[in-house]
Amino acid sequence: MQPLQSMYDENTEQTYERAGFGATVPRGARPAIVVVDLSRGFTEARWPTGADLTDVVAATARVIAGARDIGAPVIFTTIAYDAAEAEGGAYAWLDKAPGLRVLRSGSELVDLDPRLPVAARDPLIVKKGASAFFGTHLAATLTSLRVDTAIICGATTSGCVRASVVDAVQSGFPVLVPRECVGDRASGPHDASLFDIDAKYGDVVALEDVLGYLAGLAAVEAAGS
Amino acid sequence: MQPLQSMYDENTEQTYERAGFGATVPRGARPAIVVVDLSRGFTEARWPTGADLTDVVAATARVIAGARDIGAPVIFTTIAYDAAEAEGGAYAWLDKAPGLRVLRSGSELVDLDPRLPVAARDPLIVKKGASAFFGTHLAATLTSLRVDTAIICGATTSGCVRASVVDAVQSGFPVLVPRECVGDRASGPHDASLFDIDAKYGDVVALEDVLGYLAGLAAVEAAGS
Amino acid sequence: MQPLQSMYDENTEQTYERAGFGATVPRGARPAIVVVDLSRGFTEARWPTGADLTDVVAATARVIAGARDIGAPVIFTTIAYDAAEAEGGAYAWLDKAPGLRVLRSGSELVDLDPRLPVAARDPLIVKKGASAFFGTHLAATLTSLRVDTAIICGATTSGCVRASVVDAVQSGFPVLVPRECVGDRASGPHDASLFDIDAKYGDVVALEDVLGYLAGLAAVEAAGS
Amino acid sequence: MQPLQSMYDENTEQTYERAGFGATVPRGARPAIVVVDLSRGFTEARWPTGADLTDVVAATARVIAGARDIGAPVIFTTIAYDAAEAEGGAYAWLDKAPGLRVLRSGSELVDLDPRLPVAARDPLIVKKGASAFFGTHLAATLTSLRVDTAIICGATTSGCVRASVVDAVQSGFPVLVPRECVGDRASGPHDASLFDIDAKYGDVVALEDVLGYLAGLAAVEAAGS
Numbered sequence: 001m002q003p004l005q006s007m008y009d010e011n012t013e014q015t016y017e018r019a020g021f022g023a024t025v026p027r028g029a030r031p032a033i034v035v036v037d038l039s040r041g042f043t044e045a046r047w048p049t050g051a052d053l054t055d056v057v058a059a060t061a062r063v064i065a066g067a068r069d070i071g072a073p074v075i076f077t078t079i080a081y082d083a084a085e086a087e088g089g090a091y092a093w094l095d096k097a098p099g100l101r102v103l104r105s106g107s108e109l110v111d112l113d114p115r116l117p118v119a120a121r122d123p124l125i126v127k128k129g130a131s132a133f134f135g136t137h138l139a140a141t142l143t144s145l146r147v148d149t150a151i152i153c154g155a156t157t158s159g160c161v162r163a164s165v166v167d168a169v170q171s172g173f174p175v176l177v178p179r180e181c182v183g184d185r186a187s188g189p190h191d192a193s194l195f196d197i198d199a200k201y202g203d204v205v206a207l208e209d210v211l212g213y214l215a216g217l218a219a220v221e222a223a224g225s
Numbered sequence: 226m227q228p229l230q231s232m233y234d235e236n237t238e239q240t241y242e243r244a245g246f247g248a249t250v251p252r253g254a255r256p257a258i259v260v261v262d263l264s265r266g267f268t269e270a271r272w273p274t275g276a277d278l279t280d281v282v283a284a285t286a287r288v289i290a291g292a293r294d295i296g297a298p299v300i301f302t303t304i305a306y307d308a309a310e311a312e313g314g315a316y317a318w319l320d321k322a323p324g325l326r327v328l329r330s331g332s333e334l335v336d337l338d339p340r341l342p343v344a345a346r347d348p349l350i351v352k353k354g355a356s357a358f359f360g361t362h363l364a365a366t367l368t369s370l371r372v373d374t375a376i377i378c379g380a381t382t383s384g385c386v387r388a389s390v391v392d393a394v395q396s397g398f399p400v401l402v403p404r405e406c407v408g409d410r411a412s413g414p415h416d417a418s419l420f421d422i423d424a425k426y427g428d429v430v431a432l433e434d435v436l437g438y439l440a441g442l443a444a445v446e447a448a449g450s
Numbered sequence: 451m452q453p454l455q456s457m458y459d460e461n462t463e464q465t466y467e468r469a470g471f472g473a474t475v476p477r478g479a480r481p482a483i484v485v486v487d488l489s490r491g492f493t494e495a496r497w498p499t500g501a502d503l504t505d506v507v508a509a510t511a512r513v514i515a516g517a518r519d520i521g522a523p524v525i526f527t528t529i530a531y532d533a534a535e536a537e538g539g540a541y542a543w544l545d546k547a548p549g550l551r552v553l554r555s556g557s558e559l560v561d562l563d564p565r566l567p568v569a570a571r572d573p574l575i576v577k578k579g580a581s582a583f584f585g586t587h588l589a590a591t592l593t594s595l596r597v598d599t600a601i602i603c604g605a606t607t608s609g610c611v612r613a614s615v616v617d618a619v620q621s622g623f624p625v626l627v628p629r630e631c632v633g634d635r636a637s638g639p640h641d642a643s644l645f646d647i648d649a650k651y652g653d654v655v656a657l658e659d660v661l662g663y664l665a666g667l668a669a670v671e672a673a674g675s
Numbered sequence: 676m677q678p679l680q681s682m683y684d685e686n687t688e689q690t691y692e693r694a695g696f697g698a699t700v701p702r703g704a705r706p707a708i709v710v711v712d713l714s715r716g717f718t719e720a721r722w723p724t725g726a727d728l729t730d731v732v733a734a735t736a737r738v739i740a741g742a743r744d745i746g747a748p749v750i751f752t753t754i755a756y757d758a759a760e761a762e763g764g765a766y767a768w769l770d771k772a773p774g775l776r777v778l779r780s781g782s783e784l785v786d787l788d789p790r791l792p793v794a795a796r797d798p799l800i801v802k803k804g805a806s807a808f809f810g811t812h813l814a815a816t817l818t819s820l821r822v823d824t825a826i827i828c829g830a831t832t833s834g835c836v837r838a839s840v841v842d843a844v845q846s847g848f849p850v851l852v853p854r855e856c857v858g859d860r861a862s863g864p865h866d867a868s869l870f871d872i873d874a875k876y877g878d879v880v881a882l883e884d885v886l887g888y889l890a891g892l893a894a895v896e897a898a899g900s
Contacts, residue, residue: 008413015410018273020324025317048243073540084571090523090591092250092397097425099245121534126576128587129395130425135587137578141540143818143847158421166388170354172317172818185240188233192417196383200322200355298765309796315748315816346759351801353812360812362803366765368593368622397593458863465860468723470774475767498693542700542847547875549695579845580875608871613841620804622767635690638683642867646833650772650805 008195021199025174027213028148029220032073033063036132036154036164038116039078041102041109043155049099049109051185053155057115059180059207060153064117066214070221073145076118077125077132077154077164079103080110091128130160133167142173149174151210152202153181158189165201175202178210233420246424250399252438253373254445257298258288261357261379261389263341264303266327266334268380274324274334276410278380282340284405284432285378289342291439295446298370301343302350302357302379302389304328305335316353355385358392367398374399376435377427378406383414390426400427403435458645471649475624477663478598479670482523483513486582486604486614488566489528491552491559493605499549499559501635503605507565509630509657510603514567516664520671523595526568527575527582527604527614529553530560541578580610583617592623599624601660602652603631608639615651625652628660683870696874700849702888703823704895707748708738711807711829711839713791714753716777716784718830724774724784726860728830732790734855734882735828739792741889745896748820751793752800752807752829752839754778755785766803805835808842817848824849826885827877828856833864840876850877853885 016022038060043053067074079100085091086101094101103109105126112118125136132138142150150173154161161182168175177197184190198204241247263285268278292299304325310316311326319326328334330351337343350361357363367375375398379386386407393400402422409415423429466472488510493503517524529550535541536551544551553559555576562568575586582588592600600623604611611632618625627647634640648654691697713735718728742749754775760766761776769776778784780801787793800811807813817825825848829836836857843850852872859865873879 008411012411012413015276018324019410020273020326021322023321023323025321048245051240082573085573088571088573090573090594091587092399092590092594093394093426095399096248096250096394096427097246098248099243101245121538123532123535123538123540129590130391131395134392134395135585135590137541137585139814139818140542140579140585140845140847143814144540144542145847146823148821159425163391166355166391167359169318169321170356170359170815172815172820174317174320185244186233186237188237189417189421192414193421196414196418200384201318202321307798310798313796313798315798315819316812317815317819346763348757348760348763348765354815360810360815362766362810364589364593365620365622365767365804365810368589369765369767370622371598373596395590397590397595458861462861462863465726468774469860470723470776471772473771473773475771498695501690542849543844543876545849546698546700546844546877547694547696548698549693551695580841581845584842584845609875616805616838616841617809619768619771620806620809624767624770635694636683636687638687639867639871642864643871646864646868650834651768652771 016199025176025203027174027176029217030147031149031151031214032075032142032145032147033067033151033153034132034164035060035074035076035116036152037077037079037160038113038154039110040113043113047102047109049102051183053183056155056181056183057113059178061115061117062207063151063153063178063181063210066211069218070214072214073147074119075123075125075138075141076112077127078110078112079128080105080126081128085128093129131163131167132160133164133171139171147173149176151176151178153178155183157182157184158193162193162197165197169201176210177202177204178207179204180207241424250401250428252399252401254442255372256374256376256439257300257367257370257372258292258376258378259357259389260285260299260301260341261377262302262304262385263338263379264335265338268338272327272334274327276408278408281380281406281408282338284403286340286342287432288376288378288403288406288435291436294443295439297439298372299344300348300350300363300366301337302352303335303337304353305330305351306353310353318354356388356392357385358389358396364396372398374401376401376403378403380408382407382409383418387418387422390422394426401435402427402429403432404429405432466649475626475653477624477626479667480597481599481601481664482525482592482595482597483517483601483603484582484614485510485524485526485566486602487527487529487610488563488604489560490563493563497552497559499552501633503633506605506631506633507563509628511565511567512657513601513603513628513631513660516661519668520664522664523597524569525573525575525588525591526562527577528560528562529578530555530576531578535578543579581613581617582610583614583621589621597623599626601626601628603628605633607632607634608643612643612647615647619651626660627652627654628657629654630657691874700851700878702849702851704892705822706824706826706889707750707817707820707822708742708826708828709807709839710735710749710751710791711827712752712754712835713788713829714785715788718788722777722784724777726858728858731830731856731858732788734853736790736792737882738826738828738853738856738885741886744893745889748822749794750798750800750813750816751787752802753785753787754803755780755801756803760803768804806838806842807835808839808846814846822848824851826851826853828853830858832857832859833868837868837872840872844876851885852877852879853882854879855882
């Protein structure tokens with residue numbers, strides 16, 4: 001069991017240890033990278049919904065490069081609403097978070113950050129909710145591809161990343177979150193969600209750890225061929 | 226727009242206001258109460274998974290009483306695993322949170338807290354994951370019953386309550402969370418999740434506010450009859 | 451209880467009556483029209499996946515016109531795969547039904563039949579599976595819009611229509627299927643699925659019946675204003 | 676490509692061949708058996724909802740025996756409603772198929788057929804709808820267990836089996852349906868659904884074929900140990 005990296009006091013850590021949280025998840029032989037909402041509306045500070053996530057994009061690009069070496073699937077998501085969807089009451093979420101209505105299909109805000117090494121064959125999942133799994137075919141795609149481990153990157157940590165991590169493990173996938181590959185608008189919610197994720201839903205680990213795991217799979221593959 | 230009740234600094238609040246979060250959700254004429262995991266394993270301090278949630282149980286009982294006056298549905302959930310389920314690898318979540326394996330079907334831990342005013346006609350949803358919606362018929366039940374507002378109570382705030390709130394709004398239901406009716410093992414994660422919920426997923430409000438809303442519906446009903 | 455319109459013998463009908471199937475569903479005040487896969491790849495005989503569904507398109511246009519009078523939502527679906535999705539193993543369904551791989555995003559085959567009166571504000575749901583609900587946000591959209599009755603049209607009766615009908619009622623919506631508004635490649639599977647739908651999942655009714663239902667709601671609305 | 680075993684004329688077969696249906700699905704190394712609703716309410720003729728499915732139960736028992744030899748998961752489902760659920764409007768499906776209200780929790784009708792070789796470790800999924808996947812944790816369980824092939828048995832062919840087959844392939848699992856292991860109340864709907872399943876969703880094969888596939892995996896395992 002790895003230590004919970006706490007933003008809270010010692011008492012909280014002891015409470016979680018007692019409850020039996022924070023175990024290390026198994027790592028499989030067929031990981032996939034799920035890149036949640038690294039669209040310009042979230043990675044660029046010039047949009048109200050965004051923040052400067054240059055470092056997150058760069059770190060995620062390194063994970064993607066590691067995935068290419070073993071042919072692991074890389075799946076991107078973006079939130080996008082048609083004009084009618086944005087205004088018409090079709091999504092209860094937009095009543096609570098009306099700022100997201102600016103994420104219009106066809107606008108720059110929903111384009112993936114151009115600094116990401118997106119390949120033509122990478123699936124792009126257009127979503128309407130917080131979780132990359134809710135109301136999408138992501139779980140079916142991961143299952144069809146026989147994926148056994150989900151490496152989740154993206155934004156925001158306390159919003160779509162966290163919701164996606166919870167759904168990934170509920171869907172049957174062990175989850176790794178490389179800490180450098182997730183970002184948020186503010187550090188408080190970011191840190192709190194990383195604590196909760198690591199305690200209850202997936203392993204929050206260093207980028208180098210994930211790169212080493214992918215390189216290890218590449219080595220196995222090379223030896224086997 | 227209500228002020229975000231922040232555990233964080235002023236900057237965080239400004240960032241969220243700018244992003245367009247924290248609007249007040251519409252309140253409908255057909256609410257349902259969803260009581261998440263107020264089973265003894267979570268409400269009693271004597272279990273490793275639990276904490277003393279006496280106050281949460283008492284406050285939730287008041288909301289339930291208000292719901293009875295208008296015949297609003299009250300739906301309870303509990304987490305329970307058969308011995309085989311608990312040990313057999315059928316739930317990836319249990320690899321990360323092995324402490325939950327103690328929640329065995331037929332044990333006291335999975336019984337609803339006996340202090341709750343449960344009626345024979347209240348549906349009980351047995352769940353295996355964090356969200357009350359994931360892998361259950363809860364959304365279908367709420368839709369069948371023509372519910373238009375979800376009032377979510379229970380435990381733990383940063384775990385199953387939060388995951389259920391996110392899924393409720395994603396499923397199309399405006400969400401109210403009466404602050405006194407949710408509880409957690411530790412105050413840090415509790416406060417952080419209430420902040421996130423109120424900012425992005427549902428209105429975190431005072432118990433009295435929810436009771437007033439239910440009483441208002443009762444008055445409308447009485448006037449109409 | 452309406453008579454089951456049987457393609458089978460009297461014994462079958464008696465068996466179903468005994469089992470307690472074939473009741474008439476309640477009709478609500480807020481219907482939505484779901485038009486399943488009336489894209490050119492299914493409505494035009496010149497494609498391998500298609501059949502000449504001119505009559506189905508014309509009948510569906512009449513239902514849509516009825517819906518416009520009461521401002522009822524009209525939601526269209528189409529199946530579309532990117533090149534990578536079509537070839538990459540991301541959908542187990544395409545291994546069984548490889549003919550569907552021709553339904554490429556951006557091709558004429560996935561365009562809605564131009565004879566349909568599509569409005570700019572109508573949601574279009576791009577789906578990857580048979581059911582309009584599976585892996586999509588359709589249920590969440592119908593729930594967000596407070597829809598209480600699903601009128602399902604489209605193609606093919608034994609494929610995507612039937613799968614969508616089953617998911618609609620499972621999701622909590624009473625279902626009406628106007629007989630003239632659904633079509634298939636061959637009459638055997640078409641008739642068999644209409645029998646099953648009417649027995650177990652939704653009411654298969656005449657187009658005029660549905661038009662009358664919508665007109666009745668329009669009259670109520672006019673009287674109330 | 677295997678020939679479609681048609682209940683219809685030659686034209687229908689040609690139409691389906693042209694559409695690109697009826698391919699043979701890949702068979703993986705980690706199958707699971709899903710036994711849909713072989714509860715007494717469906718397998719015994721004395722109940723209104725039932726039919727004498729003695730042969731189906733016997734054939735399914737042989738598949739289960741084959742699964743035991745390789746430790747493959749065997750998962751059972753049953754439909755069961757509490758009294759409140761059966762009467763309270765919580766399931767739109769029961770408005771259409773009110774006969775299913777007799778399937779009460781705790782009654783003999785919902786017990787698995789005692790002639791089935793159920794083991795203590797086999798998961799039992801209690802469902803409320805037609806599909807074994809809808810509103811249940813079945814997909815998550817199969818994914819957690821790293822299953823790559825779903826062998827679906829049970830009742831009724833045109834009802835819960837077909838709905839489960841459609842959801843299984845949509846969820847990412849190749850599907851095999853051993854013909855002797857599925858049954859229905861009437862032969863017309865049974866035959867029509869087997870035709871549709873084999874054309875579009877999964878391979879309808881002989882029992883001996885499935886037994887041979889399982890025995891082949893057992894041989895591989897024995898050789899590897």
